[in-house]
Amino acid sequence: MHEFGIVERxxxxxxxxxxxxxxxxxxxxxxVLGSLAGVTAESLRLAFEALAPKEDLFRGASLEVESRQAxxxxxxxxxxxxxxxxxxxxxxxxxxxxxxxxxxELYVDCFEGD
Ligand SMILES: [Zn+2]
Numbered sequence: 001m002h003e004f005g006i007v008e009r010x011x012x013x014x015x016x017x018x019x020x021x022x023x024x025x026x027x028x029x030x031x032v033l034g035s036l037a038g039v040t041a042e043s044l045r046l047a048f049e050a051l052a053p054k055e056d057l058f059r060g061a062s063l064e065v066e067s068r069q070a071x072x073x074x075x076x077x078x079x080x081x082x083x084x085x086x087x088x089x090x091x092x093x094x095x096x097x098x099x100x101x102x103x104x105e106l107y108v109d110c111f112e113g114d
Pocket of ligand 1: 074075076077078079090091092093094095
């Protein structure tokens with residue numbers, strides 16, 4: 001499943017950073033999730049809860065998801081707005097080619113551990 005692959009990548013990132021910092025027990029992982037990243041916070045949590053306990057480093061760790069709403073900007077009039085989905089044209093002036101400023105991000109913000 002899609003979200004399992006994503007969580008595998010999240011765990012890999014944290015594993016590498018934990019190794020660099022000498023952390024042997026991760027307690028909390030915080031990720032930033034854009035609303036257009038293609039996966040929901042709930043499915044990420046479920047995948048995390050399924051995968052994390054398999055590894056000593058992550059056993060008992062919790063996943064925190066910071067959701068970010070997607071934003072788009074119009075290249076013509078410069079108006080910016082939060083969007084639920086990609087808009088084909090600017091609602092203000094009708095111009096096309098709106099730029100997606102954020103919404104597709106999915107990355108490890110930080111983690112805590114000992
Ligand atoms: Zn516009």
